[in-house]
Each structure stands twice: as structure tokens, then as C-alpha cells.
Amino acid sequence: MKRVFPILAVLTGVLLSYALYQALVAAPTEQTMGDVQRIFYYHVPSAWTAFILFFINFFASVAYLIWRNPKADMVALVTAEVGVVFCTVVLVTGPIWARPVWGIWWTWDLRLTLTLVLWLIYVSYLVLRRFSSSGQTPLLAAVLAVFGALDVPLVYFSIWFFRTQHPQPVVGGGGSLDPRMLHALLINWLAFSCFAALVCWSRYRLEALRREVDETMALEALLEPRAPQTKTSRSGIAG
Amino acid sequence: MNYLYAAYIATWAIHIGYLSSLVRRYTRLRNEVAELKTRVEEK
Numbered sequence: 001m002k003r004v005f006p007i008l009a010v011l012t013g014v015l016l017s018y019a020l021y022q023a024l025v026a027a028p029t030e031q032t033m034g035d036v037q038r039i040f041y042y043h044v045p046s047a048w049t050a051f052i053l054f055f056i057n058f059f060a061s062v063a064y065l066i067w068r069n070p071k072a073d074m075v076a077l078v079t080a081e082v083g084v085v086f087c088t089v090v091l092v093t094g095p096i097w098a099r100p101v102w103g104i105w106w107t108w109d110l111r112l113t114l115t116l117v118l119w120l121i122y123v124s125y126l127v128l129r130r131f132s133s134s135g136q137t138p139l140l141a142a143v144l145a146v147f148g149a150l151d152v153p154l155v156y157f158s159i160w161f162f163r164t165q166h167p168q169p170v171v172g173g174g175g176s177l178d179p180r181m182l183h184a185l186l187i188n189w190l191a192f193s194c195f196a197a198l199v200c201w202s203r204y205r206l207e208a209l210r211r212e213v214d215e216t217m218a219l220e221a222l223l224e225p226r227a228p229q230t231k232t233s234r235s236g237i238a239g
Numbered sequence: 240m241n242y243l244y245a246a247y248i249a250t251w252a253i254h255i256g257y258l259s260s261l262v263r264r265y266t267r268l269r270n271e272v273a274e275l276k277t278r279v280e281e282k
Contacts, residue, residue: 020247039246046250085257089250096246199258206265213271220278 005201012194019184019191027184039097045189046089047115049196051152053083054122058149061142070211073138076145077129078203080122082196087119102165111166114155121148 023041030037060076063069094112095105106112125148129141159166177185 024247035240036242038243042246042250082257085253089253092249092253093246096242096249100242195254199261202261206261206268209268209272210264213268213275216275217271220275 005198008194009198012191012198015187015191015194019188022184022187027181028178030181033101036097036100039093041184041188043090043093043097044185045192046086046093048189049192050083050086050090051156052193053079053086053196053200054118054149054152057083057122057145058152061145061149064138064142065146070138073142074204074207074211076142078200078207080125080145081203082200084119084122084126085199086192086196087115087122090115091119107165109165110162111155111158111164114151114158118148118151118155121151 019041023038027038027041029035057076057079060072060079063072064076094115098107099105121144125141125144128144129137132140134140158164159168
């Protein structure tokens with residue numbers, strides 16, 4: 001596996017470069033918005049990747065709740081962390097795109113607000129995992145993740161069922177997209193998905209090593225010969 | 240055009256920031272492993 005990783009990393013790098021070329025050069029310029037519309041090729045694939053990661057997090061959390069499998073817990077942690085990174089990209093590129101097109105950085109529109117709530121839920125999940133030292137932390141985090149995942153379909157379908165400022169879906173929603181634009185979009189999605197998979201893999205290995213080190217340290221502390229008790233402490237126990 | 244570059248740069252800044260945090264955590268963990276090995280060998 002260690003030999004495969006660098007090869008996959010290089011292939012992903014090549015794919016990301018090709019995707020960048022597709023987004024900045026090959027895809028045609030949109031007539032109304034001009035070049036700024038090219039933000040679409042990073043904004044939308046990042047959102048889709050975040051959604052997929054949050055769904056994996058949901059299934060891993062359910063698996064942990066059923067079987068209490070530590071590997072499922074690790075998958076849940078890793079996908080939530082990488083998902084938050086991609087969701088951050090969505091929340092940063094969105095306003096940068098909105099400013100020249102809508103004339104404002106942010107509006108409390110349903111889609112935008114639900115995306116912010118989604119990000120906050122998973123940030124809370126990570127904060128819980130980082131700062132809670134209770135043995136019940138993975139269980140509590142899994143429950144939070146299950147409820148958090150309910151927001152993902154709400155974010156996705158908010159523009160289908162409600163009137164929002166956010167544009168309607170261009171793929172699968174009845175909108176029309178130039179085939180070259182669609183190609184650039186799908187290539188970017190593929191590239192970001194491969195990148196996310198590689199990052200998740202690295203993060204998973206790091207987490208596995210972290211837990212191994214923690215277990216070894218705990219075992220070492222248990223096997224440590226106890227220091228002889230002092231006179232005062234002995235009398236304290238007796239008294 | 241500036242907005243376009245800003246969005247692309249921000250995207251990669253976020254990803255690179257996260258990747259460097261992973262590298263930092265990995266380095267810290269490697270040091271802990273080395274320290275643990277030294278302690279075990281001393282016993």
C-alpha cells in the first residue's frame with residue numbers, strides 16, 4: 001500500500017492540473033457573468049465532494065452505533081474532518097462569486113443559511129471529538145453525526161423546492177449546460193474526489209497510528225513499576 | 240477576473256493549510272513514537 005500511495009498522488013496531481021486547464025482555458029466563457037462564472041468549476045465539485053463525505057460519515061456513524069467498530073469510528077472522524085475542509089471551500093468561494101454577480105457577499109437565503117448550519121454542525125462534531133475526553137465521545141459524536149446528516153438533503157433540495165436567490169441546479173434539474181462546461185465540471189469533480197480520497201486515506205493512517213501510540217502509552221503506564229509508598233501516604237490511608 | 244483568481248487561490252490555500260496541519264500532526268506523532276521506543280529500550 002505504501003508504494004501505491006505516491007503513484008496515486010502523482011496521478012491525482014496530473015488530474016487536478018488537467019481539471020484546472022479545463023476550468024480556466026478549455027471551458028467556454030459564460031455570456032452573462034463572464035470569466036467569474038469559472039468559479040463554478042471549483043465551487044460545485046467542492047460542494048458535491050463535501051456531501052459525499054458527510055454521507056460516508058453518516059453510514060460510518062450508523063455502523064459504529066450498531067457494531068461499535070473502532071474502524072467505523074475512524075472513518076466517521078476522517079470523513080467529517082475532510083468534509084469540513086471542502087465545505088469551507090464552498091462557503092469561501094460562494095461569497096467571492098456572489099459579490100460580482102449579485103452585488104453582495106452574503107444573503108440569508110435558505111440554501112446559503114443551511115450550508116452554513118451544515119458546516120457549523122460538523123465543526124461542532126470535530127470540537128466534541130477534540131475536547132471531550134469521556135469514553136462515550138465516539139458514541140455521542142456518532143449520534144450528533146446521524147442528526148447532522150439530515151441537513152445534507154435539506155441543503156441539496158432547498159433550491160428544488162423553495163424559491164431562493166441561489167441559482168437552480170444546472171445538472172439534473174432541467175437546466176441546460178454547454179457540453180464543454182459539463183465536461184469541465186465532471187473532470188473537476190473527479191479530480192477533487194480523488195484528492196479527497198487520498199487525503200482521507202492519509203488522515204485515516206494518521207488516526208490509526210495515533211490510537212496505536214495512545215494504547216501503547218497507556219499500556220506502558222500500567223506496566224510501570226510503582227514508586228514505593230511514603231510514610232505519610234501510608235499513614236494517610238491507614239488513618 | 241480578480242474574483243476568479245481570489246476564489247481559486249482561496250481554495251488551494253484552504254487545502255494546503257489543511258495538508259500542512261496533517262504534516263505537523265504526523266511529525267509530532269513520529270517524535271512521540273521515537274520517544275516511546277527510547278523509553279522501552281532503556282527498560
